[in-house]
Amino acid sequence: MNDTTLSSEIAGPYAKALMSVADDNNAADQVGGEVANLLEVLASSDELIGFLANPLMAPDSKKEVLRQIAEGNVSGFLLNFLMLLVDRGRIAFLQPVLQQYQALLRERNQTVLADVTSAVELSDDQQNAIRDRVKTMTGANSVELSIQIDPALIGGLIIKVGSQVIDASLRGQLRRIGMQLAATA
The missing domain is CATH 3.40.30 (Glutaredoxin)
Structure with missing residues (x-):
């Protein structure tokens, strides 16, 4: 199984879960904007992507960096979702998850x-x-x-x-x- 297939198999369910949480908060479009901003930050920093994907970095360090980037810029439930990805060891798939969320939102709209x-x-x-x-x-x-x-x-x-x-x-x-x-x- 190649990286792209694995990435989409992992990203899909998490993106759907984020969509479900956003729907529960009547904020699917708002989260779409926040996701776009996060993707811009990730696209502009290979170091950040490498840091988040590094299995040797402590989860608490990853959470702290994500809080610094996201706090005040994203809704509370999206920040909690990011922390969940760290806890589950899936933060390395953050970009594909966010891209899949955008695809779901585009399909819906x-x-x-x-x-x-x-x-x-x-x-x-x-x-x-x-x-x-x-x-x-x-x-x-x-x-x-x-x-x-x-x-x-x-x-x-x-x-x-x-x-x-x-x-x-x-x-x-x-x-x-x-x-x-x-x-x-």
């Missing part, structure tokens, strides 16, 4: 995630146009954008929604022209 890779920074109008296009394409109520900048695209952008890919990049167009030329030669 009929929101799709569109991964956008652009050659340049996108304006608000451009982002809204992408959201409208993806809504039309998928029939979703709303669209959440995850935007990365990749100058290697030369120009344009690539949009991924689930298994669908729209490659409107200059690099992609050049590659397609090259393949057509090679096929005719």
Whole structure:
């Protein structure tokens, strides 16, 4: 069993449990925002991820660091959930659990995630146009954008929604022209 499968098997039930607790407190969307903030903190610190995943670090140390990061920034029951993950030895799976929670929330709210890779920074109008296009394409109520900048695209952008890919990049167009030329030669 590979790490991804193991991670999803562990993350799924914990994410569902967090969703259940959030529902009991009528705060599923609020927790979604708090989870997004925690994921940003984790994404910006490889040292934090390594610290939490290190089995040699004392659970009390991990709890103290999590309290410093989360206290005042998350609801009490989410903080308790983080402490539970430490107690159960599952804090190394924090990122997958939080990502799975976001996926559950998106599914519930009929929101799709569109991964956008652009050659340049996108304006608000451009982002809204992408959201409208993806809504039309998928029939979703709303669209959440995850935007990365990749100058290697030369120009344009690539949009991924689930298994669908729209490659409107200059690099992609050049590659397609090259393949057509090679096929005719």
